[in-house]
Amino acid sequence: MNPPCGRCNKPVYPTEKLNCLDKYWHKGCFSCEVCKMALSMNNYKGFDKKPYCTMHYPKTSFTIVADTPENLRLKQQSMLNSQALYKEDFEKNKGKGFSVVADTPEMQRLKKTQDQISNIKYHEEFEKSKVRSDAPPPENRQDSSDPDSHAPAAPPGGRKRFQAMYSYVGADSDEVSLQEGDILLDVEPIDEGWVFGVNQRTGQRGMLPANYIRPL
Incomplete structure (x- = not known):
């Protein structure tokens, strides 16, 4: 079944079909909402799922972007990159002062994990040094009264x-x-x-x- 045109609501056949702004259009119906100038895929501007020419495109202070899976992925990737850059900058500037950074839940989790790793390494080194310290150095165990004690x-x-x-x-x-x-x-x-x-x-x-x- 052929879908209806986004402008005239008549069936759109494959030979004259345009797929844009989540709708199907006749090539002749794909025109500016204001001046009706014929548009193409190269010169249209979409707003509220309607096509406009450059002259009549609604002027807004911001652009509403749908939270599509791709946009959500890009947003998450941008957040991860920001956290990675923060960590890299923190390591480079350790001991050189600091910058005020928002203490997000993710940064708190990373900080807690790093503290746990540091504590584990400290306890491992402490136990190793404790075992070695149980045995006094050979030079301290010799009997000084024995002339052969240094051998x-x-x-x-x-x-x-x-x-x-x-x-x-x-x-x-x-x-x-x-x-x-x-x-x-x-x-x-x-x-x-x-x-x-x-x-x-x-x-x-x-x-x-x-x-x-x-x-x-």
Whole structure:
């Protein structure tokens, strides 16, 4: 069924059909609402779903734009871009003063997320430093009355059982982490200050500091 013309309401056939302003028009009916000048797709101006020529286009202080899906998408994209620019500007100017910016719900959510991430990282670093601090530095553990106290203690040769005296967090993937009291199996010296062994509790195999363990 052929749709009616937006001007004369008569059927519009495919050979003479124009689709514009959410209506169908005869080519001859597509004219200015005021002066009736014939218009084309290149020179018309739409207002309230009616065509006008440039001369008679209604003068308004603002243009009403329908909230179409495309306009809503552009509006949302513009908002996201503004937030991204704000964050980038904030990072660049951190410590150089500040600009007053509206505290929107979205910015509050971003700020809360960043604070949570910062707190998690702080607690992770704190726990790592706490474990390392449980073991006093080797130079502070030596008995000053012993003339050989400054020489690192290496376990006897052969494979024996040892026990961890202090906690230790392996700095590399080939190092074994320890907790005070852990039992070490198949311990054998590697070089001055380091041995190779297996942590019975975790099953981890690798290098560990010789002055953190003692023979059983």
